[in-house]
Amino acid sequence: MSSRHEVLEALSRIAFGHAFLDEEPMRARAFDNAYRTLKKLPDLRAAFDAGEVARLPGVGPGILDVVGRVFRGEPVPALERLEELIPAGIFEARRLPGIGPKKLKVLQDQLGIQSLAELEYAVNENRLTSLPGFGAKTQDKVRDALAAMRERASLRRLDQARDAVDAVLERLRAVPGVHRAERAGEARRGTEVVADVLAAAVVDVDAVPAVLAALDAAPGPERDGVPTLVTSGDTPVTIGLGHYVDTFGALWLWLTGAPEHVQAVAARANERGGTLGPLGLHLAERRVPCPEEDDVYAALDLHPTPPERREAGVPLVPRGEAAPRLLRREDLRGALHNHTTSSDGISSLEEMCAAANAAGLEYLGISEHSQTAAYAGGLDAGALRAQIATIAALNATRAAAGGTTVLSGIESDILKEGDLDYPDDVLAGLDVVIASVHNRYGLGRDGMTARMLAAAANPWVDVIGHPTGRLILGRPASEFDVEAWLDACAASGCAVELNANPQRLDLCERHLAMAKERGLLVSISADAHSAQALAHLDYGVVIARRAGLGPADVLNAKPLAELRAWLAERRARAAPGGSRNTPSPTRS
């Protein structure tokens, strides 16, 4: 459990609490604004310790006090008061989509509902339909939302699971007698959702009690003969224990899975008259030392399978055959889809630029929201032209320093009919055009398919951003004919995004593999709303590897000159006779 999560939870609860009690609505808004702002920082703790949080807009003494108290483990009086007045179940119910504080208040006042179980019972008794402001559709929505919440109660997003396991590993490694401790299971393989948060460790037998105490953990059930510990807290982490450093490779491989992969490796050992289990590898009646996983693969004449590829249906690669070259983080030469304070980012253009430079990126695309996205500070045509000029000036002064080149882009809303948010002459002034859907997700399959096909066919569009709009464990992917749309992208030559924000991971690995089959280029983007969030590119690399992508499949693995050539060629077709960065003289 990370402190970041607790801080955000505290801010969100205070905002909700005031709204629910219908008191001080503007204080509620202030906490909600702070919650939204701080959520854009993946490493909130580092930003707080560096004093950066205090300088953010919407963060004053009151908010800062709450953040500091949560980080220091101190009580938060403002929150404690609300938690005395409002049942815990009401706080949980605030996560039900479509049900806000006002409707929850009605549910509590008129039906006495204080928990999710009571709400579920009332729905099943058909008691919601007669309440003021409620009807049959609202009741159905609540029923569906409760079912979805139950279904995902035991699931965590990849980033949540990794944060949880990493926090445990840090404490575990500090205990004397712990020789090795690593991520395992789905969190290590990089599945977008994790059901079972696992680690693998080598611990001296007599150090186990100290580990239990240090982690506030208890012995768990054995797994394939491996003893385990399970931590307490809202994201329990299971630690598989080995006692010998020189068989850790076998244990780690076993606990990393996936089961189908482990079975295939074990079968390979069997073919050679040996055995592989979590406690070690035996060949020719002898125990093979395997402190690392690579020792296991090598002893079986296999290329090591990267954790991201240890899934059913991915074959083992014998030595002698060429192992596929998967994407690596250092292959990424730039990132195209990022925001600054000009729209809804919290870092300035200069801060984003410095972070990109530090991350070794040759280029950084800035693509703010477009004018329809007013809630996100979308730019009108004039503001966009001004930003293009600002970026040009910045590049001119930075060129001599050899730093990151900034590309002028836009994340244009895809309007209802698939049109973009600006006239052609505005688009013509940009280096790169990303087009994304941000509203009207409920058009229905046919309507959304038509909209996405129109966007793909639009010659100004270079990349389709977060194509399905899903939020992991939040909002489902919008329904459209993905294969027909990918065919349309292949026809027009536009790239598709792998949005690496761990809440999105959109396209998903299955769709990315379909894109690769069609020869499409994938733009791996951080969609960073803060300088810190450029680190989300790491998640993009994980998902790309899981989809089997290599550098040749990735648009932003191209060096800047090649990327510019690719963009220029597209632009030449979009506006025959014209080129990027030479806006037409006609102004609307």
Add this chain to the structure above:
DNA sequence: GCCGTTTTCGGCCCGACTGTTTTCAGTCG
């Protein structure tokens, strides 16, 4: 609670959609 080329008070992102209504409140992005 936060903010200010409207700064020490008096405002506070805003338009669209949904489901409920009979003119609009609640919710979302």
